Amino acid sequence: MKINWGTGIVIAFVLFISFIMFFVVRSLTDESLEHELVTEEYYKKELQFQTELDAEQRAADRGISLEVRRVEEGLMVKFPEDLIPENIKGKVFLYRPSDKQFDFEVAISLSDPYLLIPKNRLLDGRWNLIANLSYEGETYLVKQSIKF
Incomplete structure (x- = not known):
């Protein structure tokens, strides 16, 4: 054919x-x-974006940065020494980009200038740390990408 x-x-x-x-x-x-969305309430979070930018700028202007390091017990987040630990309030949010079910939040209540996050809550790999601090009536926002 x-x-x-x-x-x-x-x-x-x-x-x-x-x-x-x-x-x-x-x-x-x-x-x-x-693939999942980065956040479920994307548009609601977009409206809060300018306040986050202002808080990040305040933290940069004041020189507030966090020292994050791995220790035997887990992850130690050290706050600046010029801040009084008892007056620092807020939350530290750990976001796992690869899987949202491992995301968690830790309230900041300090007596020492550091916060210890136990290692049983953390998996090896990349984490985004977002610290939303309130100190003497001002809010500050510090974001860091870390590897555990």
């Missing part, structure tokens, strides 16, 4: 469309290709 040009073109189109449809169906049904 001899195939003419018209039949060859139709066969080529059908094979090409089948090839494309295979990859479309595969990409929609493959579990490993699913």
Whole structure:
């Protein structure tokens, strides 16, 4: 049987469309290709963005930075020595970019100038640390990316 040009073109189109449809169906049904949003309430968080920028700028202007290091007991977050530890309030949020089920928050209540996060709450890998501090009526925001 001899195939003419018209039949060859139709066969080529059908094979090409089948090839494309295979990859479309595969990409929609493959579990490993699913990605979550960074945050569930994206638009609500966007409205708070300017206040976060202002808090980050206040922290930079005052020279507030956190020293984060791994110790035997877990992760030690050391606050600046010029701040009185008892007056620091707020929360430290640890965000795991690869899996949101490991995200957690720790309230800041200090008697020493450091906060210890137990190692049983942390997995090895990358974490984003977001510290929202309140000190003497001002709010400060410090963000760091760490590896544990």
